[in-house]
Amino acid sequence: MRYIGIKIPAACSRLYNRGALLHTRYMRLTILGSGTSHGIPVIGCRCRVCCSPDPRNQRMRSSLYIEGWAGERAVIDTGPEFRLQAIRAGITKLDGVFLTHAHADHVHGLDDLRPLCFENPIPVYGNPHTLEELGERFSYVFKDTQKGGGKPRITPIAASQPIPIGSITVTPIPVKHGILDILGWKISEQPGVTAVYLTDTSNIPDASLQLIHRPEVAVIGGLRVRPHETHFSFLEALEAAVRIRAQRIYLTHICHDHSHQEIEEFCRRFQEEQGITGPVQPAYDGLELIL
Ligand SMILES: [Zn+2]
Ligand SMILES: [Zn+2]
Ligand SMILES: [Zn+2]
Numbered sequence: 264m265r266y267i268g269i270k271i272p273a274a275c276s277r278l279y280n281r282g283a284l285l286h287t288r289y290m291r292l293t294i295l296g297s298g299t300s301h302g303i304p305v306i307g308c309r310c311r312v313c314c315s316p317d318p319r320n321q322r323m324r325s326s327l328y329i330e331g332w333a334g335e336r337a338v339i340d341t342g343p344e345f346r347l348q349a350i351r352a353g354i355t356k357l358d359g360v361f362l363t364h365a366h367a368d369h370v371h372g373l374d375d376l377r378p379l380c381f382e383n384p385i386p387v388y389g390n391p392h393t394l395e396e397l398g399e400r401f402s403y404v405f406k407d408t409q410k411g412g413g414k415p416r417i418t419p420i421a422a423s424q425p426i427p428i429g430s431i432t433v434t435p436i437p438v439k440h441g442i443l444d445i446l447g448w449k450i451s452e453q454p455g456v457t458a459v460y461l462t463d464t465s466n467i468p469d470a471s472l473q474l475i476h477r478p479e480v481a482v483i484g485g486l487r488v489r490p491h492e493t494h495f496s497f498l499e500a501l502e503a504a505v506r507i508r509a510q511r512i513y514l515t516h517i518c519h520d521h522s523h524q525e526i527e528e529f530c531r532r533f534q535e536e537q538g539i540t541g542p543v544q545p546a547y548d549g550l551e552l553i554l
Contacts, residue, residue: 290431290452291330292480294550295338295348298322299486299494299518300368302344312519319523319547324368325462325516327482328352329450335429337361339448339460345372351549354379358428360417362389363462364445365396373401373415380416388422390435390446422446436474439466441493449475456554458482459507462516465493467503479554481509482546484516488529497526501533501543512539513546523547 296302303322304313312320324342329335337359342348357379363369370393376385389397397419403409404417425434436447440463447461459475461467462484467475475481485500495503497514504512514526521529526545534543 289332290450290456290458290554292450292458292482292552292554293328293330293352294482294513294515294546294548294552295326295328295352296323296342296344297515297517297546297548297550298324299516300324300366302368303517303519305519308519310519312522315522317523319545321548322517323348323548324372325484326369327460328354329431329433331429331431331452333430335431337428337431337433339363340369340462341372341376342368343371346375348372348548349375349379357385359426359433360385360387361422361426361433361446361448362387362393362397363447363460364440364443365389365393365400366463369463370397370400373397373417374404376415376417377413384416384418387417387419388426388433388435389419390437390444391421392444393446394419394421425451434474436461436471437468438464438471439468441465443493447471447475449478452554458552458554459509461503463493464495464500464503465491467507472507475507477508478510480511480513480552481507482513482515482552483509485514486516487518487520489520497529498533501530504543505537505539510541511552512541512543513550513552514544515546517545 323344327339329337339361422435425432432451434449438447451457457478458480459478460482481504483500485497486494530543
């Protein structure tokens with residue numbers, strides 16, 4: 264029998280693959296953004312990373328899209344580029360939004376949830392401090408003062424326990440961001456496939472280390488080589504991922520000090536020194552991880 268080759272345009276083949284996933288028991292994580300608070304390129308910066316034509320050096324603000332095999336959809340954080348990220352990833356519904364903390368680079372795209380909550384309000388999970396901050400920044404959403412204009416229909420919910428969303432369970436993981444108490448999130452899909460997302464982290468308390476032991480994937484914030492008061496450096500992030508015995512490690516929330524290629528090299532050396540077999544890599548916008 265002869266087969267006739269049909270070339271599927273890139274955009275169609277992507278949609279085709281996305282559809283196919285629904286029939287298999289896999290969870291897909293998509294890095295919507297991998298950049299630090301100002302995004303890369305930084306406005307007005309002429310450095311070699313900000314001017315690089317390599318798309319992996321263009322980092323929108325950090326966020327993760329979660330797709331469960333049974334059709335569950337969720338995001339972690341809604342930064343200033345959320346609208347662009349949602350269009351790029353083909354997001355058409357969300358069953359939940361999980362916030363790490365209320366810094367501008369993680370929540371100021373929240374209003375762009377509007378088209379996704381026409382039918383039902385979207386639950387937005389965070390720790391009590393994050394939700395309190397949300398109430399101040401987005402007072403028009405929660406108070407009856409705004410006349411005209413649209414508002415996102417969201418339901419803030421303080422998260423202290425694992426949250427089931429269909430086949431996925433999302434568990435809050437308390438971590439430190441400098442002196443701030445924020446949340447990382449553990450994403451588990453039955454039967455026992457687990458990823459952890461820890462951004463803007465400078466310390467993981469012992470009690471939280473217990474909760475995230477041996478994940479298949481760790482997406483972890485590493486700002487740059489130089490140390491920072493409120494963020495892990497690359498080395499600190501990689502060492503933390505090794506401490507929890509992550510099988511696949513991806514750095515995110517990256518600044519413009521280093522190109523993607525340089526960070527790949529940094530990760531490769533670390534991998535060799537530590538004798539790690541699984542991938543150790545910088546994340547980039549659009550990277551898809553199948554679990
Ligand atoms: Zn941040
Ligand atoms: Zn720059
Ligand atoms: Zn932050």
